[in-house]
Amino acid sequence: MGDDVFVEDPTVNELEALCANMFGMEAAIFCPSGTMTNQIAIKCHTQPGDEVVCEKLSHIYQYEGGGIAFNAGCSVRLIDGDRGRVTAQQVAESVNNKGDVHKAQTSLVSLENTGNRGGGSCYEFGEFVAIKQICEQHGLALHLDGARIFNAIVAKNESPLGYGQMFDSISVCLSKGLGTPVGSVLLGTKAFIAKARRIRKVFGGGMRQAGYLAAAGIYALNNNVNRLAEDHANAQAIGQALAKKDFALELLPVETNIVICTIGGRYTAATLAAEFKKHDILAIAIAPTQIRLVLHLDVTPVMVEKVMAVIAEL
Numbered sequence: 001m002g003d004d005v006f007v008e009d010p011t012v013n014e015l016e017a018l019c020a021n022m023f024g025m026e027a028a029i030f031c032p033s034g035t036m037t038n039q040i041a042i043k044c045h046t047q048p049g050d051e052v053v054c055e056k057l058s059h060i061y062q063y064e065g066g067g068i069a070f071n072a073g074c075s076v077r078l079i080d081g082d083r084g085r086v087t088a089q090q091v092a093e094s095v096n097n098k099g100d101v102h103k104a105q106t107s108l109v110s111l112e113n114t115g116n117r118g119g120g121s122c123y124e125f126g127e128f129v130a131i132k133q134i135c136e137q138h139g140l141a142l143h144l145d146g147a148r149i150f151n152a153i154v155a156k157n158e159s160p161l162g163y164g165q166m167f168d169s170i171s172v173c174l175s176k177g178l179g180t181p182v183g184s185v186l187l188g189t190k191a192f193i194a195k196a197r198r199i200r201k202v203f204g205g206g207m208r209q210a211g212y213l214a215a216a217g218i219y220a221l222n223n224n225v226n227r228l229a230e231d232h233a234n235a236q237a238i239g240q241a242l243a244k245k246d247f248a249l250e251l252l253p254v255e256t257n258i259v260i261c262t263i264g265g266r267y268t269a270a271t272l273a274a275e276f277k278k279h280d281i282l283a284i285a286i287a288p289t290q291i292r293l294v295l296h297l298d299v300t301p302v303m304v305e306k307v308m309a310v311i312a313e314l
């Protein structure tokens, strides 16, 4: 082990180089969580008083404790998108006029792929190209919350290199479908990552002998990417089983490893989650009427059979 705060842990350095190379980006930094990689990126791309453009369901807005304001001192312009996704036109309409002193300066656009609250929704890559053009016209940075980027890459048969060309920074989570215990990687230019290293220290995210964690990340990137297709097939099967029930009012299209369904009638989302729990099936009521189930590498085919049998009995 070495000390990663001094950039001297060989395994962390190897993980960072591996991930940066996969996406064709200059540099990377390993952090304890996806919240931290997102928040560091937002802090690095903005000045206090700036405005960040994102979709209304974005993790950075909904689930990071108000960190955009707390950590970066920025306001947020929310876009009412489609299952977590925005269009280039909506982004263009959300950019404040730089010459208007009344307005906060727009400096960052943040996208999420796959979209968590959108039910694991995927962007069409062409939309990124169009959004990138708008960002270039207005001098805005473009960040990707790629907590589940590899689910999108596998589902859409895309290349990480394409993403590397499109975004100024990308956050990649290793601890979700990829199955590691801890950690996310933030990607960007050398200069951006040097700044991120300073901010990570300020946020308390500099870890010392972090190589043990990074080793799991290296294993996941080398072994657990292609198998995400199995999680997607399992999510499809569970989604279809759920959709047959009268209490399943609306199933969001299942594009990757997330199943989100609107629940009504005999169950609320909370009572359905409680019913599942009796059978050791963990699901979250993400809203009073919405339940979420997520597939990952620890959910085996036998477990999927069991979930479907339990759903059939409800």
Ligand SMILES: Cc1ncc(COP(=O)(O)O)c(C=O)c1O
Residues within 6 Å of the ligand: 032, 033, 034, 035, 036, 038, 059, 060, 112, 114, 115, 116, 145, 147, 148, 173, 175, 184
């Ligand atoms: C889309 C998205 N971004 C970021 C995160 C944050 O990751 P972490 O839980 O590692 O902070 C999550 C976690 O659920 C997520 O779903």
